[in-house]
Amino acid sequence: MLNSVKIGGNNSISGTASLVNHGLGSIKSSILKKVAARTILNAELFPDLQYLVIGSGVVGTQHILEDGRRSISTIFMPGDVLDFTRENTGGGSLIALTALKVHLFESEAFERLKHDNREIQQALADSYHKHCRHTALHCADLARKSAVEKLASFIIECRNRQMAGRARKISLMLKRIDIADYMGLRPETLSRAFSRLKDLELISFDDRNHVIICNEPALLQVANGGNLEQICVV
Amino acid sequence: MLNSVKIGGNNSISGTASLVNHGLGSIKSSILKKVAARTILNAELFPDLQYLVIGSGVVGTQHILEDGRRSISTIFMPGDVLDFTRENTGGGSLIALTALKVHLFESEAFERLKHDNREIQQALADSYHKHCRHTALHCADLARKSAVEKLASFIIECRNRQMAGRARKISLMLKRIDIADYMGLRPETLSRAFSRLKDLELISFDDRNHVIICNEPALLQVANGGNLEQICVV
DNA sequence: CGCACGCTTGATCAACTTCAAGTTTTGTGG
DNA sequence: CCACAAAACTTGAAGTTGATCAAGCGTGCG
Numbered sequence A, B: 001m002l003n004s005v006k007i008g009g010n011n012s013i014s015g016t017a018s019l020v021n022h023g024l025g026s027i028k029s030s031i032l033k034k035v036a037a038r039t040i041l042n043a044e045l046f047p048d049l050q051y052l053v054i055g056s057g058v059v060g061t062q063h064i065l066e067d068g069r070r071s072i073s074t075i076f077m078p079g080d081v082l083d084f085t086r087e088n089t090g091g092g093s094l095i096a097l098t099a100l101k102v103h104l105f106e107s108e109a110f111e112r113l114k115h116d117n118r119e120i121q122q123a124l125a126d127s128y129h130k131h132c133r134h135t136a137l138h139c140a141d142l143a144r145k146s147a148v149e150k151l152a153s154f155i156i157e158c159r160n161r162q163m164a165g166r167a168r169k170i171s172l173m174l175k176r177i178d179i180a181d182y183m184g185l186r187p188e189t190l191s192r193a194f195s196r197l198k199d200l201e202l203i204s205f206d207d208r209n210h211v212i213i214c215n216e217p218a219l220l221q222v223a224n225g226g227n228l229e230q231i232c233v234v
Numbered sequence C: 001c002g003c004a005c006g007c008t009t010g011a012t013c014a015a016c017t018t019c020a021a022g023t024t025t026t027g028t029g030g
Numbered sequence D: 001c002c003a004c005a006a007a008a009c010t011t012g013a014a015g016t017t018g019a020t021c022a023a024g025c026g027t028g029c030g
Helices: A107-116 A118-144 A147-161 A176-183 A187-199 A216-223 B107-116 B118-144 B147-161 B176-183 B187-199 B216-223
Strands: A031-035 A049-056 A059-064 A070-076 A081-083 A093-096 A100-106 A169-171 A203-207 A210-213 B031-035 B049-056 B059-064 B070-076 B081-083 B093-096 B100-106 B169-171 B203-207 B210-213
Touching: A049 A107, A059 A176, A059 B118, A070 A118, A070 A176, A070 B118, A081 A118, A100 A107, A107 A118, A118 A147, A118 A176, A118 B059, A118 B070, A118 B118, A118 B176, A147 A169, A147 A176, A147 A187, A147 A210, A147 A216, A176 A187, A176 B118, A187 A203, B049 B107, B059 B176, B070 B118, B070 B176, B081 B118, B100 B107, B107 B118, B118 B147, B118 B176, B147 B169, B147 B176, B147 B187, B147 B210, B147 B216, B176 B187, B187 B203
Parallel strands: none
Antiparallel strands: A031 A100, A049 A081, A049 A100, A059 A070, A059 A093, A169 A210, A203 A210, B031 B100, B049 B081, B049 B100, B059 B070, B059 B093, B169 B210, B203 B210
């Protein structure tokens, strides 16, 4: 499956069609850095930075309204690429939602390489398109779904993006407040949604940050707006 | 401002940094087609289609939940590019929200051209990034804003994307039901939000589909989550 | 130990949805 | 061009959902 040197070596990205696997791994100029949770990722933090590939951890695009309301419009997971050559955030700022390990690629060397290397261009394009898909789905989640449906959808998104395949144990990765801000809910409401899914035996908890999917077909149906009463005869 | 042949000739896209202005205009193989409102745009409709540039009208990415709830995750306006070479919709389908005039670009000739022409690659990349920015902003709109804030935000988005500059008269382009589905509201709630903005004299109506921005600073503040009571001393 | 932080639970309240008319606009055939 | 029907939009009243406010419970750490 893998066809080039892998950077980072975090097994959460193995098997993916990530940028790393396409060509960036062969770049010698990559720098590995650790970033503390809650750090804002911007040009000042990483001078000369053009592209950043996440090795481990999660980054979010955070938006703050005038009165302090916070939302997270998109999240980036291991293997995802952040492109600092353009403003893609729509006015939001990139923030480390967990501690990170990131691979940095410096400007000039990378730009030359990208110019010549069709595989890298392709890998970057793939990454953009994947991001577009995720974001479109996320809009659909936010627009018309109930709290429980949003949470079911989030758990499914986590599983899909962690490349967990059909694994039943899913890492939530984020704190409750960040999941809430991502799904457009308040933490209290999110907590009640967790309880609801647990009571209906669609999920159970391994620990606070790891859920076990107990009834996947039902969870998928709930995520897609199916009728809870019909799905869970309790 | 324009630096190449323009296709379509719709003045709503003049002055933009759209794909058309960058390089696609020089492609001779483009086909102009009219599309009726409510048509689903897919591979069956346009065999061999790779890229589509909107000349006039609006396209939306539509998602339907199991019980029929509908949402529109993203919209495309004149000058925007639809890329049919990949699935970017996150499971949604592209639908003409108004009657359209579109410019189609056929597969093989275009692929060759793109391969050789750096300007076209750049123009496509620009288009993707613009789309990403709009979608991120839209997520922030959906997540935590009230109905009135969402509507204010939609009006501002319309103005910005229509390249209306600081024009006060804005075309809403969409029907109420589509605006509602885009902003995650029911048409009744949207209607009440329109009344609210009108009563507060932030907007007035030219006709049903054209609003006049009466107090732009206030409208911007409302769109960004400012306190209505403080902004509008009524 | 005790404080801080993150999460959960309970009660109340506001906002949005739903349901049910009305009203205006649009489109069509005579 | 008008009449009429259908579609689109608005308005009102009642019902739900999620937000807010307030308190309580663990867990980790100085």
